[in-house]
């Protein structure tokens with residue numbers, strides 16, 4: 001007589017959990033949502049309707065970002081505060097990769113305000129002509145280098161008030177420089193952070209300044225130094241504008257976006273590849 005198996009059959013509930021995990025591991029955990037539905041969800045979120053996060057949810061989100069990447073880095077190539085400032089000015093409406101292709105040759109010739117001022121607008125324009133808006137940017141870089149020499153002793157200033165007086169440098173540029181070059185806990189809101197703040201309900205705001213001030217208010221101080229990079233990287237690689245990768249998102253369960261396509265932590269900490 002055949003021996004009866006003593007192994008218990010998994011309950012229906014357990015087997016559906018297992019199936020969900022297998023799906024998640026294969027990156028197939030996302031439910032499909034038509035693009036039109038996601039666009040509608042974005043329109044609602046940008047109108048400020050997303051449910052706000054609790055302090056505990058915010059703490060949990062940044063705890064996960066930190067666990068995934070304890071020391072996040074910006075992607076613009078630079079060698080000192082001045083070259084960082086120039087790279088950020090050049091990155092307006094351009095990709096970091098595009099800026100990084102042009103700047104090594106520029107910085108090899110001029111990595112200080114004095115050298116850049118001496119190089120002059122025409123040479124700068126030649127060296128950065130692969131970057132969008134290069135004419136205006138060459139003019140600004142030449143002028144800001146001259147201003148640093150004439151009014152700031154050839155040094156990059158360490159306050160936002162001073163930085164925004166430089167040609168081509170606005171509040172976002174100043175915040176990036178203060179954060180990356182001088183270790184100040186500033187929040188530079190670019191298109192990615194603006195989208196995340198509104199879409200997820202973390203920090204809704206009608207313009208970048210409103211989102212910046214809200215993020216400064218809600219993010220615990222211990223996370224502020226790196227928060228800017230974590231959010232930018234999240235927006236650049238996971239919570240992208242069209243068809244975000246919710247199935248690989250480590251804050252999917254916290255996100256309040258009605259258009260999201262997954263609602264759990266799948267394989268934390270996942271890679272951004």
Ligand code: SF4
Pocket residue numbers: 199200238239240244245246249250251252253255256257259260261262
């Ligand atoms: S679940 Fe994640 S990727 Fe999807 S919308 Fe929310 S934050 Fe963005």
